[in-house]
């Protein structure tokens with residue numbers, strides 16, 4: 121490529137369960153490389169007590185290259201191998217009885233595969249779940265449910281969380297799985313990734329429609345209620361993905377507002393190596409169909425201005441983005457969405473605020489700052505900078521919140537009943553990203 125050589129490895133031949141067990145039985149140190157010294161590494165803290173149960177993904181989301189790295193055929197470890205790893209983890213210093221994840225590239229693809237190995241061998245479809253779940257896919261979640269139950273029953277294990285991303289259009293095929301997950305494995309919040317609400321960008325991402333999210337949400341709420349738990353779904357969205365128009369972002373913002381979501385940090389599409397969406401980004405063509413000089417063009421969001429606008433739609437509640445949004449809405453002929461009505465997106469009145477600054481930029485080190493050259497090392501949140509407010513173990517945070525609530529309850533019990541006026545108002549979920 122130009123004057124650079126590029127070495128591209130094909131996905132490896134899928135490993136059998138015996139081979140996976142062999143690989144995972146190696147005596148790993150389970151600690152960061154010594155070159156990190158004593159640095160606190162938030163990413164390590166997050167996975168320190170998690171277990172990888174499989175490799176591969178047949179989802180085929182175009183912005184992700186995991187299929188190119190790990191293959192489309194799921195490679196599973198045996199229950200015995202996974203449970204043995206948990207037993208070994210229990211001996212490590214710092215283990216509190218909480219397993220932070222039993223997962224992989226996608227939480228719920230364990231032991232799920234094409235019904236026919238012969239068809240699977242010849243199939244060249246980029247996804248088994250898009251545009252709908254393939255009729256040849258065996259969506260049986262029973263082995264995964266059994267694994268969760270066995271892991272929960274291990275002595276010394278207090279809680280098993282599922283932190284890997286969930287393919288919820290697949291999960292709704294097994295209500296028993298959703299019930300098991302919601303009843304036992306959610307730490308208050310479950311992050312899922314519809315990525316958008318509009319068909320245009322969703323088709324370019326190869327993601328299911330928002331109807332699947334609604335179906336999953338109904339099941340999530342039902343089983344949470346049955347379990348007597350107050351739990352929330354936190355949906356993630358991408359701004360500026362190839363195929364996204366300003367109207368698509370406006371409709372997404374209206375959906376967010378109607379559903380009471382306020383994204384704290386938002387993600388804008390960035391072209392990463394080997395992802396099909398990267399090919400769209402650079403060519404302006406859709407590689408999911410045959411590409412010719414006459415073939416379908418894809419709307420690409422490249423200019424800094426339009427990327428900022430798309431992010432501002434995702435953060436419709438942030439006054440710093442309102443001037444830009446007002447201009448855009450007027451240009452789009454949707455000035456009717458400016459005002460203080462319930463159905464309107466942003467107010468006409470502008471409060472005094474600092475200028476707009478993206479969350480990513482806010483966390484960056486300014487050019488020329490002394491920090492930039494610190495010890496010749498580039499500090500990131502993975503090797504030294506403090507975590508953002510939403511990083512950290514969800515279980516620990518929940519335990520802290522419970523302890524704080526208990527302390528408040530005791531204080532109230534000691535000092536008389538809290539009046540309705542003093543009681544803390546119930547809070548709507550705020551989606552971190």
Ligand code: SF4
Pocket residue numbers: 178233234235239240243244245247248249254255256257258
């Ligand atoms: S036939 Fe369907 S389930 Fe089988 S590999 Fe192809 S897409 Fe996947």
